[in-house]
């Protein structure tokens with residue numbers, strides 16, 4: 001059970017303090033994020049790309065999401081854990097949506113779920129609210145809609161598209177979402193939406209005016225290099241550090257340096 005709750009999300013917005021989020025998919029990184037004081041961890045279906053090596057998030061299953069969410073919740077003491085509803089876990093109807101969302105709380109120990117969508121998930125959000133399952137909605141670039149969108153493109157650039165996103169933001173707030181993730185939209189639009197809503201907005205590629213920020217962990221620490229979006233800031237090069245450590249280990253074995261006496265039993 002985490003200490004940071006949906007009430008802290010709202011309080012941080014009221015107090016004008018930024019909400020800090022990252023994704024994580026396993027126990028060791030969940031522990032590191034928690035120790036660093038990150039407010040909330042999203043077990044994102046981005047794990048399909050950065051952990052499973054898939055081309056997109058569509059094949060990720062509910063069972064895989066539960067498996068990874070369990071590992072993450074075991075690693076945290078303070079951060080709130082949010083499970084990401086994968087493709088086809090809520091598109092087939094409200095009952096399926098509530099049942100699958102419930103699995104994140106019941107089986108994996110998450111405190112909330114995230115769902116991609118605006119107006120089309122209003123009834124899902126209401127049903128989840130009735131089941132006491134807090135929902136973070138996700139609009140703008142929604143990677144599960146990659147085929148409809150024709151690729152990973154910035155959304156809300158025309159006046160009509162921007163107005164639609166503003167309407168969707170209000171619709172999910174009115175339905176009972178506790179927060180709203182805004183992905184890849186112009187910063188002027190996210191500023192407007194963030195000022196308009198009373199629930200906090202969390203941005204990824206949505207500029208500095210959101211109430212909080214999230215990035216994919218593997219992008220931030222340099223563990224995923226196949227595709228790095230413009231909005232990513234890389235804070236470490238863990239791949240290069242791991243590569244040189246493993247090369248040194250291999251070298252030591254080949255030269256007879258490892259194991260030495262201190263790693264051996266007498």
Ligand code: KIV
Pocket residue numbers: 023042043044045046047084181204214216
């Ligand atoms: O799946 C994910 O990690 C996400 C982030 C990109 C916000 O939805």
